[in-house]
Amino acid sequence: MITTFQENSVSLSDTDLAARLAFAETMAKAAGATALDYFRRRDELVIETKRNPQDLVSEADKKVEESIRERIAASFADDGVLGEEYGMTPGTSGLTWVVDPIDGTSAFLNGMPNWCVSVGACIDGEPVLGVIVAPCFDECYSARRGGGATLNGVPVRVADSLDLRTGVVGLGSNDRVEPAAAARIVESLFKIGGTFVRNGSGALMLAYVAAGRLVGYAEPSMNAWDCMAGYCLVREAGGIVLPFPQNALFEPARVLASTAGSYAELERISAVSPQSLARA
Numbered sequence: 001m002i003t004t005f006q007e008n009s010v011s012l013s014d015t016d017l018a019a020r021l022a023f024a025e026t027m028a029k030a031a032g033a034t035a036l037d038y039f040r041r042r043d044e045l046v047i048e049t050k051r052n053p054q055d056l057v058s059e060a061d062k063k064v065e066e067s068i069r070e071r072i073a074a075s076f077a078d079d080g081v082l083g084e085e086y087g088m089t090p091g092t093s094g095l096t097w098v099v100d101p102i103d104g105t106s107a108f109l110n111g112m113p114n115w116c117v118s119v120g121a122c123i124d125g126e127p128v129l130g131v132i133v134a135p136c137f138d139e140c141y142s143a144r145r146g147g148g149a150t151l152n153g154v155p156v157r158v159a160d161s162l163d164l165r166t167g168v169v170g171l172g173s174n175d176r177v178e179p180a181a182a183a184r185i186v187e188s189l190f191k192i193g194g195t196f197v198r199n200g201s202g203a204l205m206l207a208y209v210a211a212g213r214l215v216g217y218a219e220p221s222m223n224a225w226d227c228m229a230g231y232c233l234v235r236e237a238g239g240i241v242l243p244f245p246q247n248a249l250f251e252p253a254r255v256l257a258s259t260a261g262s263y264a265e266l267e268r269i270s271a272v273s274p275q276s277l278a279r280a
């Protein structure tokens, strides 16, 4: 069955998306190799801070995003691109790539392996492609809408047999969230007998939800480039996600993803008031 996603009077067929997925996998793996080279030379990197001393960026982030943008421009010049380091470049094809060149920058710059290259793509704000490459683990998570999700080419599915008491939840938070609100999420999870991990890469933890390693992921305020690839992966692996605001890819928003069985409870546990957001 040929599925066509109508958007902005431009239709992208299954075949179109499959071609972009193959391109995205090659591109993300090449970007991952570049990032890994920087990772091995990280002591040479000039590190800058953004919003605060925990919000870091280096030449590696910028050069990897530049390499991704060059490849997209060479192959799909009419596509739009939204990247963490260089913002929005509008396109006319109806598809926008949503890219975090190095997600888990803090882990990366502190010499830890839990970082990844996250390449998503949206049509009308809806994720239709997702590739997450974790070079230190030699893992490539990949999905397109309607095509299922894979890890290194092997199909994956969310952990339907687990719940918040038997599985592990990924949590994220940062300076945009009132500390007490973030702590309440942890407290609520512990109170029901759950537990959590936070590895600093929301994209990689969303990939872990798709692969059945985490039962869910929640973060009160996260950027589109951190979550769009992971959202496509989780949906295609049989999970549920909280849709990202379609016309507000520039603004951080609440992110939630899990198995169908745990979604309602994780939504309740991880809810925070609007007053506890946007501190920065």
Ligand code: LIP
Binding pocket: 084, 100, 102, 103, 104, 105, 106, 172, 173, 174, 200, 201, 202, 203, 219, 222, 226
């Ligand atoms: C990170 C996100 C993570 C969030 C961190 C940071 P970065 O992205 O993946 O979910 O909690 O504060 O924003 O900055 O490493 O690309």
